[in-house]
Amino acid sequence: MRPHSSAEWLPLMLSADLPPMTAVPALMPEGTLALWRAESGTLALQADRCPHRGMRLSHGFVRGEALSCIYHGWRYGQTGRCLKIPAHPRLEPPEAIRVETHAVTESGGLIWGCLETPAGRPPTFDGLLPLRMISLSVSPERLATSELLDRREDGRMTIKLAGQDCLLLCLAQPDDSTLLFCLIAESASTDERIAASRALEACRIRLEAGETGKEISR
Ligand code: FES
Known part of the structure; x- marks a missing residue:
């Protein structure tokens, strides 16, 4: 992370x-x-x-x-x-x-x-729009080692959900949990967004259960 x-x-x-x-x-x-x-x-x-x-x-x-x-x-x-x-x-x-x-x-x-004087503007993610935010009872450190997620060169995490390549923005929480913001292609249809949202929910359950095998998220 x-x-x-x-x-x-x-x-x-x-x-x-x-x-x-x-x-x-x-x-x-x-x-x-x-x-x-x-x-x-x-x-x-x-x-x-x-x-x-x-x-x-x-x-x-x-x-x-x-x-x-x-x-x-x-x-x-x-x-x-x-x-x-x-x-x-x-x-x-x-x-x-x-x-x-x-x-x-x-x-x-x-x-x-x-919290302080920001350095510039927030990051932009061309072609992506927010899908949903979820709270995960998994520490950021543990999330960073999960095989369910892929990592880009810039350190950000990605995941394929119901066939859609999604970007994950992670925010650590004081109680050792993590907020995940999932971004999906702006071209995704409503049905594709619903399917990806359901897949993300299934992924959340498996991450919190401690499952790490990549095959179970796809
Ligand atoms: S008005 Fe906020 S505590 Fe009294």
Whole structure:
């Protein structure tokens, strides 16, 4: 598995899986962040901890262009600044009340995040589109040695699913599991996408069961 640097864009989820006015936890190797999409469609990636009393902001709700904490309703903008404290409606929240905010963008049907100032744009994969994201209870190290997967010269992994050559983007998780983003040819038909998705699910079960023989994935 390719090592990550904190200035690297990492895939977080499929764009299609985050509709406007939704907040979700984004699983990064360093821990969970709050990822949300405003009504206008723009994204924010922020610390998953409310500065008030520590509630997880990924449990909050999005209204318009702001994320509200589910506990006492403090409202935060996409820059991280606190915009409103409902218990003190006449108070202009001090500038110092803010959540840490990270770089986030969309490219190729995926949402990408970066903990530090990113070096350039996210990678592009010509001719490929996201198929699905799955969570695997398999460590990245173990995945890297599996004979079910092939490896390209650039270190990325590939797999043939129901006759389709697919690219896998891997994201290590703090609990030693792995998030896998599977990309398939944009020319694949709906039936081919469904068949590949089912084959990926079968592959997940076999990987988690500890099977490694290449023949069982094809
Ligand atoms: S903990 Fe978030 S508003 Fe109180």
